[in-house]
Amino acid sequence: MSKQFNDTILKAYKGEKTDYTPAWFMRQAGRSQKEYRELKEKYSLFEITHQPELCAYVTRLPVEQYGVDAAILYKDIMSPLPSLGVDVEIKKGVGPVIDNPIRTYQDVEKLGMINPKADVPYVLDTIRLLTEEQLSVPLIGFSGAPFTLASYMVEGGPSKNYSKTKALMYSQPDVWFALMDKLADMTIAYVKAQIDAGVSAVQVFDSWVGALSAEDYRYYIKPVMERIFSALQTKDVPLIVFGVGARHLLPEWNDLPVDVIGLDWRTSITEAREMGVTKVLQGNLDPTVLLADWETIETKTKAILDESKQDNKHVFNLGHGVTPDIKPATLKKLTELIQTYSKR
């Protein structure tokens, strides 16, 4: 490792004092970067992730360009699904598309299980390459959560209101719980392998679970999330849960055995604290703000950092992912602003 290892973000995730508020950005590796777009002319997302050297390069790009405090492994939440026998393709301009959607008990029974060493050795090789040789900041591993993965598996692709998914959940609870259990087993095995290979923190993306009411979350989802996070407890790998439009679920997430809760931009840090959320918070600048003039970006960023000063239990991020129209220069300037303005 060339530079001294910077573990500020891990301290912040554990609620310890840090010299400044660390930052990284969801979807920091991707289409906003020229180098990435050039690579994508030759390779698909899955082709990149199957080549550890190339995948490590894409993962490192935003760290080198923006100076963020963590890398997030380049792959997709759909990446482990082929190991279960699900044909998934990431279609340009659409998102993940699945030709054999899950609709019956037999469909769930047919799903295989992941054996990370045999099925995704390239993911583990990329992690080792990055953490043993290339990175001077922590690497964040991740998985999709059962509801969010199921939303693609049942709908067959992206969806606005998840009606097929929720209809399955309400009308065939035995099929639903069997599917949740399979996806939980997959998540546990897959994340454990990422931890063994060297990731320092893990984010579980439950991006679309805000579509459920708190009552339904408690019945259909919370037990499986409790099982996942309990199984992933280790002494020193912080666990993060994140979802969009999930303010009504914050009290439920606060009960889970996680270290960190990711906030989208709809709920401020102060509001989350007023709701009784005690975990470390991650977030929550609206990514769209990054399309505005610098003065607006600066004002909004400082306002978030001022709010988090009440307890300093905060890691800066966006409220959702970087979109392709956000300029790399803006992300670099934003990172510098966060790190200097929050200096203590």
Ligand SMILES: Cc1c2[nH]c(c1CCC(=O)O)Cc1[nH]c(c(CCC(=O)O)c1C)Cc1[nH]c(c(CCC(=O)O)c1C)Cc1[nH]c(c(C)c1CCC(=O)O)C2
């Ligand atoms: C729901 C979800 C997906 N993927 C992911 C989520 C959860 C986070 C969120 O809520 O956004 C997570 C994800 N996807 C990708 C990463 C890489 C790491 C990073 O954050 O930099 C991560 C963490 C790469 C990707 N995954 C995808 C791309 C863009 C397409 C490409 O470059 O081929 C990237 C860089 C494709 C993808 N994958 C997914 C969608 C909806 C899309 C299409 C939408 C889009 O185009 O942005 C599913």
